[in-house]
Amino acid sequence: MPSVSIQYLYHSGFAVETASHLFIFDYYLDTPRGCGPDQGVVSPSMLQGRDVVVFVSHSHGDHYNPAIFQWRKGNPQIRYILADEIATKEDVLSVKAGKTYPLGGLEVRTLDSTDLGVAFLVKADGLCLYHAGDLNWWHWNDEPEEANRAMARRYQQQIDSLKGESIDIAFIPVDPRQEENALLGLDYFMKQVGARWIVPMHFGSNGSIFERINHDPRTASYRDRILQISHRGQRFQISIP
Template sequence: MYLSDIKINYLYNSGFVVETKNHLLVFDYYLDTKKECKRNIENGFLGSKELTTAKTILVFCSHSHPDHFNSVIFSWEDFNNNISYILSSDIKEKKSNNIHYMSPYNTLKLGNTHIETFGSTDLGVSFLVNVDGISIFHAGDLNWWDWFDESNEYNLNMEKDFKSEISKIKLNNIDVAFFPIDPRLKQSYYLGGEYFIKETKPKMFIPMHFGDNYEVTNKFADKFKTLDCKISTIHERGEQLYF
């Protein structure tokens, strides 16, 4: 399967849907107010149209922070019983019989899909998923969190921990990477993304965790346009991203 054959839609924050030949993968779905009348993927939601697919649905949640996890995902079984939930072990929900809890450095095989977890520099895990011939990495809250209002000691330790984690991940091939580009870091917003691209060399890099500041995705893509990597820009919820 080629990257041009998969379909990727941005939901919000760190939330994405990836459709491959045989699977529908959902990552860190959270912003669901239940007030939208147009509940479909083009508006940044998963509605009955998407959930009634004949494809196997895999739902990933990297950790329990409320901007990454929403228990509404368990209601999707009302539409489809072919759903598996792959949750970070810090999430305590037990609302389905199809939950697989994972801690850092675990592996899981579901059919022909191979899932491996790595650590985070915040809470939970990051995911490496090999599915239908495509390798997908979702960082969760793994990032080089260089905060302007933290001590120099804190930021040096963060840099050390982040680079240590990347040294484990870089041993793997990555086709598509979802990674934080957080404007709250101010002038350091790009540090983690730049280092990640240069070390792991993904074919496609998709920014996330930027809230409503879509402009930061343009800023990052322009800053690193000379790198040998397709860097996506994002402009609205529900947007489809192309390789």
């Protein structure tokens, strides 16, 4: 039975440890200085002697910090997988949406974001992980209805492409700014694709979104599979049947 360690780094940033790899997704907040993993700050000691793969879904400042490339000083073997819209002179694998990349020990499939960049479907160590980046059902009440309908179609098309995948852990945006629409993307994903565990993200410091998650009737059928994040640096150890 595979075991996975998940650490919440902040916002959409996570460290995921599998049997053979340490995956870091969308890390950007590297303060306060001098702090370590227990505070959600990646430290060089955390990366030494590990097979580290760093994923960046897109270039928005709340998902990407070029400071990640400093980690190579302590571990020159770190691999970086970045959406191809990110401009950098660093040695990285730039990935396009709608492609599959076999990478020696893991397979990475990309989806087209409804905002910018890509989402990642990662298969490694007998596990399947989905990190949405900013691929979400971005319904805004102040947007024209036609724009919201177009957004719904785009999101549904991308999520529908995941049908048939057996996803173990899904990292899904639940942005509190969307108010009553914050769970549209999560609920569509769970009803159409599903995952053994759900990790909410993209809520910044606004943990009140869990009140909505835990009381919205739409989540009743899968609420017991949602990780309850309470603070930065929080760790979860989960087993995958």
